[in-house]
Amino acid sequence: MLKDITLGQYFPVKSFMHALDPRMKLLLTLLYVVALFLVSDFWGFLVAAFLIGLVASFSKISLKVVFRGLKPLVFIIMFTAFFNVLYGGGEPLFPQIEWLSWIKTDGVKNAAFMIIRIILLILGTSYLTYTTSPVMLTDALERLMRPLKIFRFPVHELAMMMTIALRFIPTLIDETDKIINAQKARGADFETGNIIRRAKALIPILIPLLVSAFHRAEELADAMECRCYHGGAGRTRYKIYSLGWRDWVALGAMVLSFAAIIMLRIY
């Protein structure tokens, strides 16, 4: 079922990671991503992996669940790795075997680096979305981007659009599942036939889905207007975020790891 896709989903449990300030989490993730690109040897990755391990144990979401979310991306990862091998330099890895001569030591090393980097990248960002509700996430984004308002950048509107889009993803997935089932019950067949047949088979799903999406959008717009929504100007906040001891501890751990990675790079 579509519902079983876990990538980018929020898991509402209570944990240290969930209790962190979303702004801090966003910042930490940013630092983490930068750090990953600064890593130049396997020891650096070890530090990052250690960090992920810490996050996993403090979030009550097991690595197993998160790894399952990687499944849809296996193809992309393999693809990247393949091209890294293809264009890598260095000595052939198997000098005796003729037809494997294109596999070179540097290429394999680069590919391994790339795979580890992508996986660590996805794991890290997954933990951000797993432990932060979409609303909090866009909220944090809005706050952090606030300086851009000077340049007349529509920060609030953008954040609101993202909130709404994220909010409706599960609803639409739910709806798609329901419509697929309803058409299946009338004997619709989505799994056999050539490409044209299969594309045609999507019509009974897409039309009801679009109709209901437009319906929802209209209703939502009405409901928002009824509650006097008129953009970001003058809007006050219900939830005021403040940094607590957890946030400083997390920041400390991140800064230490960051420093370690830079040290490893220099020496």
Place this chain on the structure above:
Amino acid sequence: MIKTEHLSHFYSVGTPFETVAIEDINLHIKKGEYVGVIGHTGSGKSTLIAHFNAILKPTSGKIFIDGKDLWSEDKKQRIQTRFDVGLVFQYPEHQLFEETVYKDIAFGPKNMGLSEEEIHRRVEKAMRFVGLSESVLEKSPFDLSGGQKRRVAIAGVMALEPKVLILDEPAAGLDPMGRDEILGRIREYHQETGSTVLLVSHSMEDVSKNADSILVMNRGRCQMHASVPEVFERADELEKMGLDVPRITRVFFALQDKGYPVSRNVFTVEQGKAEITRLLKEGGKNHA
């Protein structure tokens, strides 16, 4: 007709969202039976019925349709059972997609690979069953009223002429007239075609008026499956599950407890009226 053995279904297995939707369901529904399926919100009714036409695969347990184990057959066979067991989902009007009402009702029969004439015959028949007039046939289904859309959607499944017709709250969100009308049509369909019907509903009144037997779901388990009067005899248990017997039935239970010689099998106001009239006449005689 339909049999289940230790049927269980869990959603989102292996994630923090894992939920037990139904557990250890063992039931046997006979051919031609009209079964009302009742239970509070989230008790697993929709999950249960989605197993009967192979939309959901059981986490464990077995389902037999006409004696055949549904999940031991190959895929083609399983798709075939979707035509034998017609399922109308909750709010079925959301599945409409064709340009015209006619085409939408014909979608199922077309998938069965029937001839044009046969499709035409079935669409006409299904329209009659749900009480749609000829004039809407060429209209877009999106231009109809909510109640009409509902009927078109139900007709779309009836046109499969299934041996078992399952409806998930077909009357939800309709006004009282619309409710009675739709339920009446379904009853007629049952009587005329002799097919097995499963009606999922929140309303004891609706179920008792129409069904031969009641299947009570509670927290994912099948608590009772018996004839209507038998189920109502266990009114106290029902109450614990957040369900209730029809109010008129309660009145007659109370009357009998007070010593009046009335029947306990009163499920509708009409029956109640008849019973009271009978009692008054007899009572008059006794006093004379």
